[in-house]
Amino acid sequence: MYFQHSPEVRAEHPPLVAGVLYAEGVAGEPRAELPLADLLAQARQRLAAGSEAGLAEIQAWRRAFARMGLAPTRYRCASESLLRRLRTTGDLPRVHPLVDLGNAVSAAYAIPVGILDVDRVGGGIEVRHARGDERYLTLSGAEERPDPGEVIFADPHGRAHARRWTNRQSGWSAVREETSTVLVVVEAMHDSAATDVPRLLGTLAAELDRAWKVPARTALLTSTAPDFRCVT
Numbered sequence: 001m002y003f004q005h006s007p008e009v010r011a012e013h014p015p016l017v018a019g020v021l022y023a024e025g026v027a028g029e030p031r032a033e034l035p036l037a038d039l040l041a042q043a044r045q046r047l048a049a050g051s052e053a054g055l056a057e058i059q060a061w062r063r064a065f066a067r068m069g070l071a072p073t074r075y076r077c078a079s080e081s082l083l084r085r086l087r088t089t090g091d092l093p094r095v096h097p098l099v100d101l102g103n104a105v106s107a108a109y110a111i112p113v114g115i116l117d118v119d120r121v122g123g124g125i126e127v128r129h130a131r132g133d134e135r136y137l138t139l140s141g142a143e144e145r146p147d148p149g150e151v152i153f154a155d156p157h158g159r160a161h162a163r164r165w166t167n168r169q170s171g172w173s174a175v176r177e178e179t180s181t182v183l184v185v186v187e188a189m190h191d192s193a194a195t196d197v198p199r200l201l202g203t204l205a206a207e208l209d210r211a212w213k214v215p216a217r218t219a220l221l222t223s224t225a226p227d228f229r230c231v232t
Helices: 007-012 036-047 056-067 078-089 097-109 193-211
Strands: 002-005 017-024 113-117 124-129 135-137 151-154 159-163 181-188 216-221 227-229
Touching: 002 007, 002 216, 007 124, 017 193, 036 078, 036 097, 056 078, 056 181, 056 193, 078 097, 078 113, 097 113, 097 193, 181 193, 193 216, 216 227
Parallel strands: 002 124, 135 159
Antiparallel strands: 002 227, 017 181, 017 216, 113 181, 124 151, 151 159
């Protein structure tokens, strides 16, 4: 299992700070209550001062999307979409305990969090520009082709596990009831990302240990150590 960013993506986005978390044995219900209410309360407190668009974490991703030629208010990073939904509806939908935790942490930190089922990513993921022949499966089951040059999460079999980078995750590797091993990807570009990404990973690792009784392996990816590898 590997995760990495292509040299081209890193060169185009120098502020990028990325972190990963790898954990086995997360199938089934958590054995302890998850702190969803506390995490969402943190997010609501930040939103009380203004909309999500004003947060430094979100502004940094909007600038990145603009550099990629994407309209930032049409294509939002995942954390902005979550915060927007929280602000407009007052809550986030419940999907799966692990996904719910990831969404709540993402909203609290205003940083995109992607959770991938390791058994369904074909051995690894590279964040790279699409050729245009990759296959992407929506959460509703429809198949799409990413646009050439679009930043995607690509596996060795030509499948895209995310489109427009942190905008939309694929149904290929979405967490489901039988998911047991996960790779969590955290990416940020704001000024304090080098501090915030490790804090976010620490929060997730602590909750996996508390609620699922499983250890997690975490790593911070940098330009000098750009990839994560793990024998599965």
